Amino acid sequence: MKLVKSLFGPKTRGRSISFALVIVAYIVISILQSAGSIPRMISSLLVPVCCYIVAAIGLNMNVGISGELNLGQAGFMSVGGFSAAITNAVLLNTVSNDFVRLLICIVIGALIAGFVGWLISIPVLKLEGDYLAIVTLAFGQIIMSLMNNLYVGFDADGIHFGFINNTMQLGEGGKMIVSGPMGVTGNKMISTFTVGFILILISLLVVYNIIYSKEGRAIQACRDNKIAAETIGIKVSSTKTLAFVVSSALGGAAGALYMMNYSSVAATKFDFNTSILILVYVVLGGLGNMTGTLISTSVLVLLPEMLRFLSSYRMLVYAIVLIVMMIVTNNEQIKTFFEKFKKQKGVQAHE
Amino acid sequence: MSETREKVLEVRNLGIDFGGLTAVNNLDLDIYKGEIYGLIGPNGAGKTTVFNMLTKVYQPTRGTIKIAGKDMDKLNPVQANQVGVARTFQNIRLFSNMSVLDNVKTGMHNELKYGLFTSILRLPKYYKLEKESTQKAMELLKIFGLDQFADLTAGNLPYGAQRRLEIARALATDPKLLLLDEPAAGMNPQETEDLMDMIRKIRNHFDISILLIEHDMKLVMGICERITVLNFGQVLAQGLPQEIQSNTEVVKAYIGE
Amino acid sequence: MAFLSYLIGGLGLGSVYAIIALGYSMVYGIAKMLNFAHGDVIMVGAFVAYFALSSFGLPTIVALILSVVACTVLGIVVEKLAYKPLRGASSLSVLITAIGVSYFLQNAAMLMWGTDTKIFPTILEGTLTIGELSIPYLTLLTILSCIVIMVVLTMFINKTKTGRAMRACSEDKGAASLMGINVNQIISITFAIGSGLAAIAAVLLCATYPSVYPTLGSMPGIKAFTAAVLGGIGSIPGAFLGGLLLGVIENLARAYISTQLSDAIVFMVLIVILLIKPTGLLGKKVNVKV
Numbered sequence: 045m046k047l048v049k050s051l052f053g054p055k056t057r058g059r060s061i062s063f064a065l066v067i068v069a070y071i072v073i074s075i076l077q078s079a080g081s082i083p084r085m086i087s088s089l090l091v092p093v094c095c096y097i098v099a100a101i102g103l104n105m106n107v108g109i110s111g112e113l114n115l116g117q118a119g120f121m122s123v124g125g126f127s128a129a130i131t132n133a134v135l136l137n138t139v140s141n142d143f144v145r146l147l148i149c150i151v152i153g154a155l156i157a158g159f160v161g162w163l164i165s166i167p168v169l170k171l172e173g174d175y176l177a178i179v180t181l182a183f184g185q186i187i188m189s190l191m192n193n194l195y196v197g198f199d200a201d202g203i204h205f206g207f208i209n210n211t212m213q214l215g216e217g218g219k220m221i222v223s224g225p226m227g228v229t230g231n232k233m234i235s236t237f238t239v240g241f242i243l244i245l246i247s248l249l250v251v252y253n254i255i256y257s258k259e260g261r262a263i264q265a266c267r268d269n270k271i272a273a274e275t276i277g278i279k280v281s282s283t284k285t286l287a288f289v290v291s292s293a294l295g296g297a298a299g300a301l302y303m304m305n306y307s308s309v310a311a312t313k314f315d316f317n318t319s320i321l322i323l324v325y326v327v328l329g330g331l332g333n334m335t336g337t338l339i340s341t342s343v344l345v346l347l348p349e350m351l352r353f354l355s356s357y358r359m360l361v362y363a364i365v366l367i368v369m370m371i372v373t374n375n376e377q378i379k380t381f382f383e384k385f386k387k388q389k390g391v392q393a394h395e
Numbered sequence: 396m397s398e399t400r401e402k403v404l405e406v407r408n409l410g411i412d413f414g415g416l417t418a419v420n421n422l423d424l425d426i427y428k429g430e431i432y433g434l435i436g437p438n439g440a441g442k443t444t445v446f447n448m449l450t451k452v453y454q455p456t457r458g459t460i461k462i463a464g465k466d467m468d469k470l471n472p473v474q475a476n477q478v479g480v481a482r483t484f485q486n487i488r489l490f491s492n493m494s495v496l497d498n499v500k501t502g503m504h505n506e507l508k509y510g511l512f513t514s515i516l517r518l519p520k521y522y523k524l525e526k527e528s529t530q531k532a533m534e535l536l537k538i539f540g541l542d543q544f545a546d547l548t549a550g551n552l553p554y555g556a557q558r559r560l561e562i563a564r565a566l567a568t569d570p571k572l573l574l575l576d577e578p579a580a581g582m583n584p585q586e587t588e589d590l591m592d593m594i595r596k597i598r599n600h601f602d603i604s605i606l607l608i609e610h611d612m613k614l615v616m617g618i619c620e621r622i623t624v625l626n627f628g629q630v631l632a633q634g635l636p637q638e639i640q641s642n643t644e645v646v647k648a649y650i651g652e
Numbered sequence: 653m654a655f656l657s658y659l660i661g662g663l664g665l666g667s668v669y670a671i672i673a674l675g676y677s678m679v680y681g682i683a684k685m686l687n688f689a690h691g692d693v694i695m696v697g698a699f700v701a702y703f704a705l706s707s708f709g710l711p712t713i714v715a716l717i718l719s720v721v722a723c724t725v726l727g728i729v730v731e732k733l734a735y736k737p738l739r740g741a742s743s744l745s746v747l748i749t750a751i752g753v754s755y756f757l758q759n760a761a762m763l764m765w766g767t768d769t770k771i772f773p774t775i776l777e778g779t780l781t782i783g784e785l786s787i788p789y790l791t792l793l794t795i796l797s798c799i800v801i802m803v804v805l806t807m808f809i810n811k812t813k814t815g816r817a818m819r820a821c822s823e824d825k826g827a828a829s830l831m832g833i834n835v836n837q838i839i840s841i842t843f844a845i846g847s848g849l850a851a852i853a854a855v856l857l858c859a860t861y862p863s864v865y866p867t868l869g870s871m872p873g874i875k876a877f878t879a880a881v882l883g884g885i886g887s888i889p890g891a892f893l894g895g896l897l898l899g900v901i902e903n904l905a906r907a908y909i910s911t912q913l914s915d916a917i918v919f920m921v922l923i924v925i926l927l928i929k930p931t932g933l934l935g936k937k938v939n940v941k942v
Contacts, residue, residue: 107744113744113747167923167927170927170930171926171927171930172930174680174686174881174885175881175885175926175930175931175932177686178877178878178881178922178926179922179923179926181874181878182878182919182920182922182923183919183923185874185915185916185919186915186916186919186920189912189913189915189916189919190913190916192912193912193913208910208912208913249515250515253514253515253516253517254511254514254515256514257509257511257514257515257521257525258500258501258503258504258507258509258514259511259514260514261493261497261500261501261504262501262504264490264492264493264497264501265490265493265501267492268489268490268491268492268493269488269489269490269491271452271472271484271488272484272488272489272490273490273501274452274471274472274473274476275450275452275472275475275476275481275482276476276481276501276502276504276564276565276567276568277473277476277477277502277504277505277568278473278501278504279473286511316870316874317870320688320751323747323748324748324751327744327745327747327748328748331744356762356763357763359755359759359762360756360759360760360763362755362759363752363753363755363756363759364752364756366748366749366751366752366755367734367749367752367753367756370738370741370745370746370748370749370752371734371737371738371749373745374737374738374741374742374745375737
């Protein structure tokens, strides 16, 4: 018990609920899966759900905790995913254990995406509000454009890079890893639901442990009042950079896991729409609320599948659900109803 | 005034221009250790601008600021705080979505010496230092009568409590000089009375100097040991409360001719 | 000579961006929201014009009017149904709702009109030849339309009572309503104008790039948004300038650097400009009072 406590820290109910939720979900799904009672359509979505959850947890760090709108999370998934695909191909013969290789791929994807995030944060965090948001959008688009023109091959001589036009002459036994607009091809699929589950746990642990530390307080302080934060000695830019880098690294890890779940993925998979999709998960789950992110992401990724009986109307219904949910959750009457409830609880806790 | 006392603030010939408009000019100001000092003047006299220069939110155009003997030239607000100046704001600037306790603990940011990996891996040092800072923060909250609100969201506190919390947060940074910008604004006479006691208590307990801007003359004359009057960015008068009260220039500036 | 023709082509493309960006910028100025569904209004406008021209064989001007009317009505209805209930909600909630509207319009279009690409009929042929330089009449028409729209809009905003009310709302909605301005009505008018402009942009865009499909609005939408930010979002001359600049940069990048990387270059330019002028070329700097 003490170990659990030291792992998960003091108080904070939300955090325990998140972990419990993830662990229970994993156990239930694993049992159902071994009993063969999960339809194929759903089970093929298990790893993607994990990916989107990790990317959304990361984005929530940036949008919810740090308060900066980011419209380019898919760009970091792209960086992580492509780095992972290259790593996977290069290490295919050296590291024969799939599980170990997957972990290496995810770590490298996260590190490189985190590094790119750090580079991008330097110009991005000089701006504010909607201007900051559009620059993240711009970087997302730039990353997609660059990846769309990237050629990477691997042979006995090592890795070869090409850009825009593929003029690569690969030696015998060599193969293309990334082929421009076709994206990653011939990737060995090694992602598993269990690794996805572990990655979610690690992401939650990292994010929660940062939130409930001096850095987390500083990040939230900069969000709530930049000037006040400065005058009590908090460096705003490095604090915001931390949130941005953590967010992009988790995006990278998510992208790596996603990439390793398919044999081929094009760069356009990680486009503006994907960035927006992840943002929708975060906003619907509640800004800064990781448990909410877990639930909203799972529901919204699976929703189009669950709406399959509506056939071609399903995306239309999805759109309506989205609009109605936003309107309902922002309705004054409903809000005051919940606030009353919350306040009562708050007072009771103090008596 | 015994000149042997340690100077906490030394301002010489301080001035700032905004696009050709001089907001503050030729300001000299000395504040000694343990002193409560008042900065008063009509609206728009440049009082808050002085605070913004002292905390380096604005860079002065001319003059020097020394805090505890250290030249503040070229420092930013973060470094200014580390040298030892902390402040409150005229329009309250709390971290309104964070808990009352966390607001104060955020003030201890630089004092808490553990790194990112210590917090991610939850090493023993994290628990030790966090516990210490929580204890210290609770003590501070107790002084301000806020300890029972520790877990509440700061934005939900009543107005007077928010003002007190802002002072507590500033003190958490362990300053040598505390700047209070209209601490009694919006308070009723009883609250103002309590505030005066509290300001004295803070000075004695933390052994710091306090510079305050205030319009409530009862408070200013009641607790300030010396006073500077600003008008149109210039020093109109400087001296003991009774000298200021009998100064005809000051009376004119306030009431008009 | 080649350079000049690329430049003029860029101005043509930029004019379309500018017309869309004007809508974006006006809506942002008044409602303070990023209307990501604006691009999809263009798509609806394009489909309406397409059917009017191809299926009913109506004259171009009638098709244009129909398209403008349809988009104006659509803009008002969307505002009333989806955005009005969110007045006062966080800007992120409104953003997500706009995304919901965007999905809705795209999917409704797919259901009604299919996912296949339809070929927009030619509405204006021929080129103007000056020496070695030949400019399509269509490009000239596009640039001219943009200038006319810009002039009319500026006059409307500066000279009419409604325009004054719009400026008042963009400064301070609360104060405007205390002065007896019907803020909800002004917001509706703004959406109506923005959507009407989107329809004009749609016809001009499809006349130049004649394919009509349900997601056609996404990219011009993003580009126009970029243009609006580049010029300083909320500023009408800014949107005009940003749109033209973006079109020219895109066309020149395509011609001289790389077709594949033209988008990346456009966004690079945006980033560089924002780093030099953090609120866009003609945007206002807001000072926070401490």
